Amino acid sequence: MPIAPEELHRFLTGVHPYDTLEYSDIDGLVPQFVQRRLPAGTEIYHVGEPLDGLYLIHSGQVEIRDDNDVTVSLLGPRNSFGERGLARDGLAATSARTVDDTLLFLLPVYAFRALIAESPAARRFFDRSRAPRPQKNDLAHSRVETLMAANPLTLAPSATVRQAAALMAERHASSVCITDGPLLKGILTIRDVSGKVVGGGLAFDTPVTQIMSADPVTLPPSAIGSDVLHMMMERNIGHVPVAEAGKLVGIVTQTDLTRFQAVxxxxxxxxxxxxxxxxxxxxxxxxxxxxxxxxxxxxxxxxxxxxxxxxxxxxxxxxxxxxxxxxxxxxxxxxxxxxxxxxxxxxxxxxxxxxxxxxxxxxxxxxxxxxxxxxxxxxxxxxxxxxxxxxxxxxxxxxxxxxxxxxxxxxxFTRWITKPDPMAQMLASVMFDLRPIGGTKSLYEDLQAETLEAASKNSIFVSHMIANSLKHTPPLGLLRGFATIRSGEHKNTLDLKHNGVVPVVDLARVYALQGRLPEVNTRARLDAAVAAGKLSGSGGQDLLDAYDLIAETRLEHQAEQVRRGSAPDNYLAPSSLSDFERSHLRDAFVVIKSLQSALGHGRGMLG
The missing domain is CATH 3.30.460.10 (Beta Polymerase, domain 2)
Known part of the structure; x- marks a missing residue:
């Protein structure tokens, strides 16, 4: 079913550079967009093919690959692609393929050229996108599942070192994973064979279980490439198995990362x-x-x-x-x-x-x-x-x-849940954001699951947590203004942390609690809450958009302070923003306030 024109209009107002256009100009653009619903795995275009126009993602994901068929980017909603080729000779400079079922808006070539000719903001945006840039690592934007080898070598725990070495030599591989069915038990590398067997004088019929690295550190497919690089550098390892619920699904080696420069x-x-x-x-x-x-x-x-x-x-x-x-x-x-x-x-x-x-x-x-x-x-x-x-x-x-x-x-945790006084609410809010850093993770895993289950079942505790989540309010004033800090060192500024980011963090924590969701990161919690039905798709997208805008504004503010030689903080003077930026920031605060109101009135599923 096609997206209605008014919904497309609303979508465009939240996407840069269309959000810089007058409403009447967007009205003129809406009928020029062609909608395309494509199933997962659809090739949109290949390198060197003529481009039909500029693509804009409404929902789903698109994988962009270079002319060596190497994944260079994974794009999601509100991202555009194809402009680089349009700016040169009209031929695709990359290949594009859908990862999920995807809805695209295509702005034909003639409409794209008219847009950048008539809109300075659009021209700056797309010129910047296609301007030559120094080669840089894209690991921060690449999911591990796009980097890993999906079929790593495996052997059973009963195998010998001789069998492992022969298999690695035959396949020109530097490691083999030891698995019991789908479950990962360990990893054996060439370095283990040379150091522990050859160098250590062990027999080649030694069981692999005696020299393998048991229970190796792993990453999930949803991790990003930088996670792999950081883990390798910190632990001085060259192989990171990829596992989901303990089951081996792939492996990433240093060789897999050689096409990237270290960030x-x-x-x-x-x-x-x-x-x-x-x-x-x-x-x-x-x-x-x-x-x-x-x-x-x-x-x-x-x-x-x-x-x-x-x-x-x-x-x-x-x-x-x-x-x-x-x-x-x-x-x-x-x-x-x-x-x-x-x-x-x-x-x-x-x-x-x-x-x-x-x-x-x-x-x-x-x-x-x-x-x-x-x-x-x-x-x-x-x-x-x-x-x-x-x-x-x-x-x-x-x-x-x-x-x-x-x-x-x-x-x-039992006391905080059964007797949720104000101090208990505060402590529980902090402790629901726990994440293991170093040591034996199993000491927390069972307790986390137990706590989420017990807390979600206790309606009084949930009510108290909801009330606690509404204490930090967006800085909205009367007459479409901001409620800035009234006195002190930060007078006439907005606290983008406590009155901007924290309200969303608190909302996401409540949604995670209601859905017994183990995620800790705020964005991950909101995505999981939508998937679990604890937050509607439209309400979740609005809140994500608002959160992104506030968080981006906060980081840009801190970066500007660093650029000026000042220590970064969270206090932004609205006077430093343009009318356009102030309007969008206020709209983001309105979204948060609306969701707080809905949650406070028992309507967490804001539509």
Missing amino acids: SSAGLVSEIARATSAEQMAEVTARIPQLLLQLVAAGNRHEVVTRLITDITDTVTRRLLALGEAKLGPAPVPYLWLACGSQGRQEQTGVSDQDNCLFIDNAASDDDMAYFAQLAQFVCAGLDRAGYFLCPGDMMATNPQWCARVGTWRQY
Whole structure:
């Protein structure tokens, strides 16, 4: 069923550069767009073919490949493609294929040329898109499933080293995965064979289970390419298996990444992984503001920028844990270091404190607990020296309350859910954003599932969480204005964190709670909430659009501060925005306010 003209008009008003046009100009464009619904796997065009016009994605995903058939981009809704070829000789410079069932709008060549001739904003936008750019790594935009080898070599646990070596030699491969049916059990590499068998004098009929890396670190297909690169650099490995629910689905090797250049964030990760002190790490993290500026200037989306910056924090944390164990001795019992707050949600910007806690195995004695108190002190002090200042609310593992056995944590969550007073609401909100960073992940996995189930079933607790999520309100004033801060250091500014981003974070957390969704990242929670039916498709898209606009505005503000030599913060003066920007920012706040109102009145499924 075709999209109605009025819906297409509304869609275009939220897509740049069409959002810069007068409504009457958009009215003129709407009938010129041709709608195309294409099933997954449809080839839209190939390199060198004449282009029909400019494509705009309404829904679905499109894979863009270069003339070597290498995936260079994965595009989603509101992205355009094909303009590069139109700007040159009218022939496609890349190939395009649908990944999902996709709805496209095609603006014919003649209409595209008229648009860029008549609209300076459109001309600037598309000129910038097709201007020659330095080669850069696109890992931040590439999902692991587009990078991995989908059929890695596998052997059963009963195989010998001789069989593994023969198979790798036959297939010219550098690794083989050890699997029990579909389940990944380990990985064996050429380096293992040469170092442990040849160098170690073991017999070639040694079982692979004796020299393989058991339970290797993995990534899901939905991870991004930068996750692979960072993991390889931090752990000094060359192979990352890709698994889903424990089942092997692919593998990514260094060879798979050779066509990409390492993004600068990967360089920082690599330096931190080799650092021997917090002071050395501080020298590296001091470059994060410049990294933020470069990433924003390169046009990276906010969720990419914050993900890469958070990766650096994760690496600092894990490196400090390793240095702490080297100083204090091995941990006496299993433990898990978790992050909450923006690090937990993988949403860190250029301004970050630390929010963390420790889950400790129930077998820990009082002497063991003293060890973990020392470890927490070492890591938190190191994070502070590395630029992640101490949490003003003392939400850190150095607080004995947040350095506890798993059984104590289970009691915490039970008490917060069954007796949801204001303090319990606040603590639960923070702790629902927990994400494992280093240690034994299984200490948290069961507790997370149990907590989500118990919390979602308790209507009183959910009501309290909803009420708590409505405490941070968008800064909307009367007469289409903004409610700016009235006094103090930040007078006449908007707090884009507490009155912009946080309201969406709080809403997404409630949707995740209602749907028992394990996702922690805000955007991932909203996507999952729509898929689970806890948020309507239209309401979810509106909220995602509003969140994207506010988060992008916040990052651009911080990047501009860095450019001027100032420390980044979250306080934006509306006077620094154009009328157009102020109008769209206010519209985004209105969307959030509307969804808050719907949730507060028991209508979370805003249509």
